[in-house]
Amino acid sequence: MLKEWVRDRRPDDETLSSRLETARAELGRRQILVKEHKLPVLVIMDGWGAAGKGSVLGRVIKNMDPRFFKCETLSEPSRDELRRPFLYRYFIRIPKEGQFSFFDGSWMDEVTSDLLHGDITKKEYKEHLTSIKRFERQLNDNGYLVVKLFFQIDEKTQKKRLDDLASDPVTSWRVSDSDRWQNKHYGKCLDVFDEYIEATNQFVAPWYFIDSSSKKWAELQMTEILISSIDTALKNKEASRRAPILQNTFPLKKMPKLSEIPLDKVMTDEEYSSELDRLQDRLKELHNEIYHKKIPVIVAYEGWDAAGKGGNIKRIAAALDPRGYEVHPIASPEPAEKARHYLWRFWTRLPKDGHIAIFDRTWYGRVMVERLEGFCSENDWQRAYNEINEFEKELVDWGAVVIKFWVQIDKDTQLERFTDRQNTPEKQWKITDEDWRNREKWDLYEEAVDEMIQKTSTTYAPWYVLESNDKKYARIKALKTMIKAIEKKIDKLGE
């Protein structure tokens, strides 16, 4: 694509100036519309070293209100970022609704440069491409406008610019080794850029090339692309567009319905305490091992109110070194969280490699409480099964062990526990009117949970049901499940 690209002819100076004047004013109007319509706009700027991305961006934002945008320079990942999934550093920086984010450099930069320098294999590179396509599509499906710009200059122009910059002591620091390397291997880089652009040129997030031979001309192209892209995105937004529900392509495990799961499992106190000791010791050992092997572990807890999630988590946590794990209680989202992709608040809470993150309630709120209480649209939660499968695939591909527990009790047991909480002064804080209201919707919730378990029990991140009418039994099963999953991962790494 890039190789065959025929650039528009640069207009004469007079036309250029007059079009630029119009375009600047138009962009000014668009930023107000973006704010009003709560459109999040992510502009990624990739291209050759010395193509002038920085100065063009400088010109473009001069006509914008600084409260409406953020600029991010994404060069090398930090040490902390390197310990997270590949997309982490980008996902945590997505704009909130009504805001622009300009990324100077992006995931394209990162993966093409890694490939060119042999830092990743062709296979890893391809996996990244899949991740990137999902990421960009998810942003689009969740109402983001993603504008992808590639700033193009030819080999000679690049060489001349680098030489000019280098010869002036004021600017010589701006010429990096990697710029020089690029220019020396221009043809090879062009091949890789071209292939990358072709592979990621999705209909929902197409590439635009910018002839970067002159700054003013590049500014005009960028501004006009922004304007028309915003107009299209607003048209989609006004029509309260529904994104398509995608066909499932992930391998699924056949799972029983909640009503088919016997809840008569019990455990004696003696058996419980000896098992508990033994398993906690084993988990402690494993925690040490995953730390050294840099394996991230993510444990997701969902279940009925009063099913015993809290006590269950406590027994897991008790076995762990406090420096190596974190428990994230998930309540309703903060304003900054609500204004972004619903998975954003989970991306920001991902553990570093070698660490454990335990989520007390999770991203599955989307297809349970948000679905049933109407906090998101039907299209949103129907899309979410696939989006969540993609999210967890990302985590597993990163190397994480993902364990999902559904803590199951029957309706009578819940009533007993609610009543007990109400009648026991030191437990009264644990029971609220909302718990009673949720209980009234038991059947609706059960239907939603059944659908969720059917559609998100992937072979790589299946659900485990913890039969918790007897909390002791559930705790032991949770420990055993977690131990088994971690051991399996360690075995696989050892192969």
Added chain:
Amino acid sequence: MLKEWVRDRRPDDETLSSRLETARAELGRRQILVKEHKLPVLVIMDGWGAAGKGSVLGRVIKNMDPRFFKCETLSEPSRDELRRPFLYRYFIRIPKEGQFSFFDGSWMDEVTSDLLHGDITKKEYKEHLTSIKRFERQLNDNGYLVVKLFFQIDEKTQKKRLDDLASDPVTSWRVSDSDRWQNKHYGKCLDVFDEYIEATNQFVAPWYFIDSSSKKWAELQMTEILISSIDTALKNKEASRRAPILQNTFPLKKMPKLSEIPLDKVMTDEEYSSELDRLQDRLKELHNEIYHKKIPVIVAYEGWDAAGKGGNIKRIAAALDPRGYEVHPIASPEPAEKARHYLWRFWTRLPKDGHIAIFDRTWYGRVMVERLEGFCSENDWQRAYNEINEFEKELVDWGAVVIKFWVQIDKDTQLERFTDRQNTPEKQWKITDEDWRNREKWDLYEEAVDEMIQKTSTTYAPWYVLESNDKKYARIKALKTMIKAIEKKIDKLGE
């Protein structure tokens, strides 16, 4: 993707049989839903020679009502098909709403085999990939379910099957040279298939792999994939999903608004008749030339009622050899046309190479009459600008000259001509109540036409406005424009 694919384990015989029984019954129910919800379903079946596509298809349709499906075997294109755009033979075979079409072999087969045998260049191959992605996405956006299946067997299995077939005189005819070739070059073919699948694995039309090592198991996989795909498509349909309006990525020509176009151009009778003779002679020569050079020419006429389209077309046609052109008057669509993608009736009317097709009214009806009379949804016509740009790109890439005329008059001139028609007995058939009703909507139409011209004047297929207050002037301009466009194409070919 194909290379790294880990197949599901084949269930034991008992499980397989019971799952198959359930799945067959479920598919039976789905075909009724498909009919009721008017869902068109296109199933394409690709894969290795001797993978058993035919017999699996035979098993699957045994459980379906034959009124609800069609099977198409798409092997080599016919000589007539080779003279049309690459996608022609597939587009004309798309199912109508409520129907299944099963394609045994598809565009994948065609392009990968052409690439493997060096019949197309890598560049042509890539262009085809772009066309294919657009085609599949357009089908999806227009309410089609596209299910893409790849039947996978390994090298050894293929060899054994081919040997077995060949050794039996009853079946030996089924082993083609190309099957043998494939088996001999299994690794090379696998590379190409893998790349193809990766490049075309769009979210709106993903690939499914079918482990084709046993027929019963392959039938189960195919049936289960059909069921879940239909369920997803029906969910999208029920939600009367809107497909996204895509950002424009085609190069556009800046065009004036209709109101900015002066209509004072006139021509004397003498000038007209001498020019007419000269230009018709030249067009006649060119018609001969395009016939020999196999250049297809497509002329699209749109314009106000009584603007003089008919007379204009007559002057073009008069210069042409009747064996080499066809005029297609476009009225409202027939039921079989209405039940398919709105561009279907234009695909079926495309000329052979070396021929000229003149359309008296066109696919632009979508963004004019269908838009204004509510014959399609707002989302439909808003999407259509891009869909039409894609369609015309297809024609131009095929090698066609695409010329689009807007025949322009002012409102007073229309009134004069209407009145004249009404008062002249032999012209009365030319004026209907509908013409008067359309005239009342002049302003709305003008707005729609302005938007259409802005958004579909691509550099490769721009609009030409024919100022037709003086019909003579408009006819001469049409001839000149057509001659210039054809000459330009011939020059380019000569380079």
